[in-house]
Amino acid sequence: MNFIYFIIIGAIAGWLAGKIMKGGGFGLVMNMVLGIIGGVVGGWLFGLFGLSTDGGLIGSLVTSVAGAVVILFVGRLIKK
Numbered sequence: 001m002n003f004i005y006f007i008i009i010g011a012i013a014g015w016l017a018g019k020i021m022k023g024g025g026f027g028l029v030m031n032m033v034l035g036i037i038g039g040v041v042g043g044w045l046f047g048l049f050g051l052s053t054d055g056g057l058i059g060s061l062v063t064s065v066a067g068a069v070v071i072l073f074v075g076r077l078i079k080k
Contacts, residue, residue: 009057010035013064020065021072034071035064042067 014031017038026034042063046052053059 006036006039007032009060009064010039013038013061013068016061016065017068017072020069021076034068038066038068038071039064040067041070045070 010032011028012031013035014026014033015035017034018026018031039060042065045067046063053063
């Protein structure tokens, strides 16, 4: 069940990050990949700053979206 949870959170987080960064959605698979990797990056960044989420649905979503936005931001910097 955790695997399905990661997929759903990843898809939503990737889609939200695309909307926040004015890039739109990237398709279901890319949204999932972006969101899942964003969750890892977001968790690492939150840990660096001493921030913690409660580990629930909303906390996981916030962490994943924050990480995905950072990935998109860095990707756009490199692309230029």
